Amino acid sequence: MSPGFLRLGAALLASLSLIAPAAAQSDAFPNRPVTLVVPFPPGGSMDALARITATRLAETWGKPVLVDNRAGAGGLIGAQRVKAAPADGYTLLVTNSALVQGAVSSLATAPPYDPINDFTAVMQMTLAPVVYVINPRLPARTVQEYVALVKREPRKHSFGSGGSNQTLHLFGAVFNDAAGLDMAHVPFKGDAAIVNDIVAGHISGGFVTIA
Incomplete structure (x- = not known):
């Protein structure tokens, strides 16, 4: 089906109190291994970005x-890992808008961190295209054909996302509502698992980022 491109940003963040300690030891930094924490499973776009970045930083x-x-x-678990780490610049978070959405999610009745005050942005790393993909065995090759198919088969189809109340879940919910569909939402831990289940036919489709 023809992709409609959206863009999802990724950022490198650290504990808010990183700046002062890092400045004090700037001549020696880094003098030991640095860790990039990715709040998603291996195989997804955020993981790929972190591994490319890690390789180049290690060379530099x-x-x-x-x-x-x-x-x-x-994304809450990864963010908590960075918040709890010493604010010395050796533990950094590679994330996207999940940092904010996870904290304000209805599932997080007592947010474990403040996304604004507990972290500071080091840099924007990329803008990644977002596309809606479907199982290739479905008899649909355009958005219009896919919408018609789902409407003909109510409650049979579902869409996946990288987690409840995250960006790609919201994209799917808006698509569901705007097109008048009744697809169930299936949350996953990351893009790679979504793609695997789409190909296997366990879910019909979902929004994913292109690594």
């Missing part, structure tokens, strides 16, 4: 840069 710094996947709870 001459020190190991590790990627630590801490998936779950729509």
